[in-house]
Amino acid sequence: MVYITDDPLILKNIVMKDISDINVVDVHLTARSYKIYIGCNLNEQIADFIADYYGDKSLFILCDTSVEELYARPLTEALRAKGVNAPHIYSVPSGEQSKSVHIYADCLSWLVQEGAKRDSLIIAVGGGVIGDLAGFVAASYMRGIDFIQVPTTLLAQVESSVGGKTAINIPEGKNLVGAFYQPKAVFCDSAVLKTLPMRELRAGYAEIYKYGLLWDSAFMAWLEDGHAEALLKHDLHAVHYAVKRCCEIKAEIVSQDEREGGVRALLNLGHTFGHALEALCSYDDRLRHGEAVAIGMCLAARFSAKLGYLSSADVEIIEAHIRRVGLPSQYADIPDAPEITVDDMMKVMAKDKKADAKGINFVVMQALGRTKVTSSYAADDLHNVLHEFLN
Ligand code: NAD
Ligand code: GLY
DSSP, rough: OOOOOOOOOOOSOOOOOTTGEEEEEOOGGGGOOOOEESSSSSSHHHHHHHHHHHHHHHHEEEEHHHHIIIIIIHHHHHHHHTTTOOOOEEEEEGGGGGGHHHHHHHHHHHHHTTTTTTTEEEEEEHHHHHHHHHHHHHGGGGGOOOEEEEEEEEHIIIITTSSEEEEEEEEEEEEEEEOOOSSSSEEEEEGGGGSSHHHHHHHHHHHHHHHHHHHOOOHHHHIIIIIIIHHHOHHHHHHHHHHHHHHHHHHHHHHHHSSSSSGGGGGGHHHHHHHHHHHTTTTTTSSOHHHHHOOOOOOHHHHHHHHSOOOOHHHHHHHHHHHTTTOOOOOOOOGOOOOOHHHHHHHHHOOOOOTTTTBHHHHHHHTTTEEEEEEEOOHHHHHHHHHHHHO
């Protein structure tokens, strides 16, 4: 089947095999527009795309050690079968510690040593850590070279690979150094989720539920109606629909507000609380990012109720759902959680990137599926919610 793109980037026909089985979501950003492809076993389509647009360029796969053999090497084979240049592969250790200045510098040195040019392509194969790292490498190498995202975690497919936020961490804080830099395409392959540990799948699910809560009550109802459990059991229909709906919502939001001057801030629902918990747990294995978001959404729900927006029945719907899918909903659910006080939480939240002169901004739920950002609340209300949460 011939698929005709209206992508302003390249006005030509792309021949994509089995495109009828692939969902395509457009991210409209004028000259930086791109497409998100969602389907199962996409290596051939990824190779077609690369052969069409970068077939005579040098290719660089950045991945982590967990996915190198599983997904980076098979993609290399698919590219070889198309007769394009074999990509160079650089594999970094799995985990958050790879979003460091040190590893970032190693990646840049590797690109220089392997002869990467301004027209080379970086292919990010991995979870959110790799997407954020490879994206920032691409944004900064020779003042910016093209990259595509091949996200291999559910979290990366529904959230981090879309929208162009790239970053690394410094000792002073997470994601403090980065750039808004959009990929040229994103390929969400449901087949890769089969090897993802259940804990990671659930962590990704937290971000899926977030889209329902913040934007789309009908999607939330669909998730409540057994589809959450179905997608956690790898039901392909459920996975594809959920990934597509999340990407559609994120594309709509990012297309309106690429650099988070307004509506994009809603995507941070649960994150101000969640980031503080991640920091207080030293970003270690006790708390995955998605798990922190799950607890953060429960806190955001309680705070929204305290401010008079949600009913206690709404809060219970949210907390019950989060518990039902096996995600943590309260502080006591964090294994070996450090002993912390309300002041500890407040101090970390005050350093949040979204804090401004008016104070800490929170995304609150006005109703299920409807959110807004607010900095107008009584300090006592926030204090009381945190006190109840920690005691
Ligand atoms: P991750 O990248 O660390 O992946 C989680 C674990 O799963 C790792 O051990 C990884 O090696 C392994 N893995 C990945 N794919 C696998 C697969 N298919 N099979 C088996 N194992 C696999 O973590 P994550 O949860 O994907 O991403 C978290 C990161 O994303 C954080 O650094 C966070 O800050 C960032 N993030 C960025 C954005 C954004 O908009 N850029 C949004 C949300 C989160
Ligand atoms: N992860 C939030 C955003 O992309 O804006």
